Amino acid sequence: MGQFKGWRMPLTGSPADVVETPPQQPERHHDAVVDCALYIAGVRQPEQRTFAEMYEQAGETPDAFVWIGLHEPDEADFAAVASTFGLHPLAVEDALSPEQRPKIERYEDITFLAIRAASYVEHAELTETSEVIDTGSVRIFVAEKFVITVRHGAIGELRSVRADLEAHRKLLAQGPWAVVHAVYDRVVDVYLTIVAAIQRDLDHVEAKVFQRTAGIDIGHVYQLKRELVEFRSAVVPLQQPLAAILEGHLVQLPKEIRRYFRDVADHHNRVVDRVNAYDDLINSVLQARLTQVTVDQNNDMRKIAAWAAIAALQTAIAGIYGMNFKYMPELNWRYGYPIVLTIMLISSIILYRYLRRSGWL
Template sequence: MLINCAAYQDGRKLADIEIDDISLYVAQPECFVWVALKDPGPGELAVMQHEFGLHELAVEDVRNGRQRPKIDEYGDSLFVVLHTVEMDEEGELVAGEVDVFVGPNYVLTVRNGTRQGFREVRARCEREPELLKQGSAFVLYALADHIVDRYFPILEALGTEFEELEDRIFERHNVAASRAIIEDLYSLKRRFVLLQHHVSPLLEAIGKLTGGRIPQACVGMSAYFRDVYDHLERIVKTIDGRREMVVTAVQVNLGMISLAESEVTKRLGSFAALFAVPTMIAGIYGMNFQHIPELAYQYGYPICLGVMLVVDLLLYWRFRRSGWL
């Protein structure tokens, strides 16, 4: 589906144009055409391939979809794959793909499986005609910058969720609650891994535009792409740190479970000791021997009960002092 098709010259928009007129504007040396498609069909891609002279391999990648973030160079044009990441109502991450064809005098963006639009990017570019004079390279920068900036709210939301889980770890709870915390931590780690899967390859790709041999289409824009690279680098480092913290949190939660089980074991052992002493004494005097001297004592029974009580009180005091009860 066609979203936009416009021609620009000298940093300013000339007009919205028809698809059949693209070749007329592309032929003009100081013009460039910006076309935006969403979930296009094979016929639309074929038309764009004919109008812009797109490389067959790049078009095939768009048709197949599910490409990792990358930048491929075909002569004086680039094929760029960017991934969008959104968070649904249940907190799960939903990824989409944006394919960008960049040539000396054209930009073609193809959105697949993403709800995110780029009206803000087009409005920003049109508000900055001095930068838009750079042509298609500035449009590519604005698109990449916009997509990367949208990673930050996702990262912040996941960080907030992790902080809430950290607080839950140190609350007193049962085994079922501890299991739920571990499941939530694992779910969080999985989402961090998923986010990293979409961000890390893009860091490597954008690095191609910041130094060394810069593609011809992006000459003069390396400083701007370096800004995007810095943002990506910060995001990747934050994700790595969060993943390590999640692993540590799982270990801490398991340690808290072990401590809770140890406390239960100590209490059970303490109560067992309190019952063991009277049971031992009662067992001795319950043996069927005829010659047990204490059986003939007039006060043997109350003395025996008193000894049991005193020993249990001493044990109870000792256990309480040690924190076992």
Template sequence: MECVIYREQTGEGEHIDCRQADGGCEVTLDRLGMLKPDEFAWIRLSEPAQEELQRLGEYLKLHPLAIEDAVHAHQRPKQERYGDVLAVAVKTLWFIEQSADVETGEVMIFLGPSFALTVRHGAMDPIAEAAQRLDRQPDMARLGPVSVLHAVTDVITDAYTQAAAQVRTDLTDLERCVFSPAREDRTEQIYSLKREVVEFRDAVQPLVPVLQPFTAARDDWPHQVVPYFRDVADHLTRTDTEVRALDDLLSSVLDAHLAKVGTWQNDDMRRISAWAAIFAIPTMIAGIYGMNFDHMPELDWRYGYPCALAAMALGAGLLYRAFRRNGWL
């Protein structure tokens, strides 16, 4: 657990020692009970145990459903109001370039009158970057706990933008491979990337309506924070549009690749059919003269055998030339 006490008058932050005492963070809880009217605390938890969060939630008067959501971390992006506490769930997302995988985590943000609580799940840590930004912008910290919500969502939205750019690069490379002359089956690779984009879309798309209410003036928030949330919402909307375009483009690339695979199969069938027709003529002639009849023309003719071979070669050659001119071979 980390805890920082911010003073709204100066925007400065004081880090509080979180020594464990009797299985809980007694020092932090005692300090939270002595906050001044112009101070608020930012408490940061990373994949906490249920007992730890339960104890802290009871002290901060968090709703049991909110605590359950923060512990299990399987929520769609959403916002909920529990009395005077606002709970916002946001998906974190990062792109693994080596495997072209999109990994997701989750951050739960609780805003109370004098505190902000963030609970992180997953390998990506937007909280550290958000804390650094807030330390560099004391004017934002003066706006109270809502500044934490802005800082965290701003970092996560920037990560969305970077991940979308990396997915776009992979998709461009995949398009070049699909439309290259090489005959390589890319169906599994395209489908795998499309599955990652769907996971990307599931993180970004539901967050757009969640942040939209924050772009309007609210009675319980300083009006100075509204332009900052509008900037975050604008970046998120652009990323959402980009992800939708990537999803549609991947569907088109998959359709084009499947059509190309079908063309390869048609070419193969034409070649097989052409060679079967070519070999049909020698087979037919050999079959006719291989029948066991006593009275057949040319059986006793001296030049019958070479003429039969010549007819086979001529018929096969004419068919081969015709198929070559028509592009079948």
């Protein structure tokens, strides 16, 4: 994999042949370029030159194209790329924006695509602050002789995608859209692993919610709901770009590549169906937990009311004797005091057993 310095790759040969980096281009620019290569008939060429020179050769060579991979470039990093490949300013602006909805747009002979990558964050247990889904994004410029991938965030690395493609030269020989397919295929395959992991989380939450004594707080359910919403916002909007690619309104793909994209679309539809089902399920679980909370509160209020009724009975009896009327037949009874206490105790027991039998206690 070539090492870059100021967008300039070292030439093979003697030190005198090495072209020095122009002083006006800061050394930091090489950090944005992950890899750059010229492919002819699916074979990576060993020559190490500037991407402008590679692009020029690709234009003169049949079945050749250039693939540049960048990671979080800034405007200065991307200026030379945009100028060399004639990228539209609006597409460049979208490529540099950290937040972008999945889409596909056509700028004359160049197609711009945006896709959101995602990954599942392993966690010991679900909490109110657990991060379940982490997302990133990939922007792609594709034309007849080049493909440019721009990645934002730590999610969605493409080194392994490039390595897999270089190992399948027949597929890579299909051209730049084979790269686009490989990126889409990798992202959607990760979606499938995520929905399987979310299924385990949902099963755990559902089991906890419907236990006799719920062992999960409503905040945990709501946090999983928020993470699922984030994942859904990455997955569902991809349907429109995939449909546009398959319908052929914006781009005309080789038959073989179209067949591969159809397989990606099938996998993506499976993901969308499961995400929608999970959303309905977690809404039901959340509603069930809210209902449980309401029932628990009602039970608590009934218990409080029951004990208040028992206390009110004793208060009523004691209140009568606290009136201090002169003529009360019980006042001069020798056993009046213990008899009244006995009546209070018996009435409390009778009322307690009645309320217990009625389910209030």
